[in-house]
Amino acid sequence: NAGVTQTPKFRILKIGQSMTLQCTQDMNHNYMYWYRQDPGMGLKLIYYSVGAGITDKGEVPNGYNVSRSTTEDFPLRLELAAPSQTSVYFCASSYTYGDRSGNTIYFGEGSWLTVV
Amino acid sequence: AQKITQTQPGMFVQEKEAVTLDCTYDTSDQSYGLFWYKQPSSGEMIFLIYQGSYDEQNATEGRYSLNFQKARKSANLVISASQLGDSAMYFCAMGTGTYKYIFGTGTRLKVLA
Numbered sequence: 358n359a360g361v362t363q364t365p366k367f368r369i370l371k372i373g374q375s376m377t378l379q380c381t382q383d384m385n386h387n388y389m390y391w392y393r394q395d396p397g398m399g400l401k402l403i404y405y406s407v408g409a410g411i412t413d414k415g416e417v418p419n420g421y422n423v424s425r426s427t428t429e430d431f432p433l434r435l436e437l438a439a440p441s442q443t444s445v446y447f448c449a450s451s452y453t454y455g456d457r458s459g460n461t462i463y464f465g466e467g468s469w470l471t472v473v
Numbered sequence: 474a475q476k477i478t479q480t481q482p483g484m485f486v487q488e489k490e491a492v493t494l495d496c497t498y499d500t501s502d503q504s505y506g507l508f509w510y511k512q513p514s515s516g517e518m519i520f521l522i523y524q525g526s527y528d529e530q531n532a533t534e535g536r537y538s539l540n541f542q543k544a545r546k547s548a549n550l551v552i553s554a555s556q557l558g559d560s561a562m563y564f565c566a567m568g569t570g571t572y573k574y575i576f577g578t579g580t581r582l583k584v585l586a
Contacts, residue, residue, distance in 0.1 A: 388572060390574075398578060399577055399578045399579060400576040402574075405572050407572060413572075415573075447518060449518075451568075454569070454571065460523075461508065461523055462520075462566075462568065463520065464510075464518035464520075465517075466516065466517045467517060
């Protein structure tokens with residue numbers, strides 16, 4: 358019953374370092390997403406993918422990159438980390454669009470990232 | 474513009490009582506879905522309940538029900554018989570016919586013993 362799995366759960370980065378947040382899902386979902394959640398705020402979409410080989414920017418893509426080589430995996434790359442990227446990151450997936458009956462977006466457990 | 478509004482930043486409820494968390498939405502789409510998620514202090518996002526725009530009956534899942542009033546564009550979450558474990562942040566969200574899910578800013582619920 359894995360669902361959406363993301364790693365690492367916690368990470369401290371120094372300014373200018375790079376890292377990759379890993380995300381994998383075992384529900385054969387076409388759509389995958391990366392969100393960030395700043396303290397006391399809702400979720401903001403960073404990048405999304407509608408299938409293997411297809412990615413696109415969300416609301417706040419600057420400073421991030423993604424790839425989608427398989428249906429299961431959707432890693433998020435942070436290049437040249439900045440303090441403004443301190444946040445909680447959520448990977449999520451859904452079978453299709455959210456207006457369809459019973460379609461739900463499922464989230465990973467979150468990755469707490471601090472840039473110092 | 475598509476938007477979700479949660480006007481209650483924080484709520485208190487006595488254990489075993491019912492509580493309503495407000496959510497209003499704005500969209501020009503005819504087909505959309507409304508979701509509620511619970512985020513406990515441990516941080517994960519837990520799906521609670523879904524309501525489709527064409528569903529005529531209000532959704533229910535155990536102690537959770539969604540009071541859907543389409544004409545008023547509201548999708549309030551009702552939690553019956555509150556438990557201490559219900560203390561968490563609750564997010565309302567909307568999915569439409571695109572990739573984009575819109576999330577509200579959340580309501581923090583505290584259940585009092």
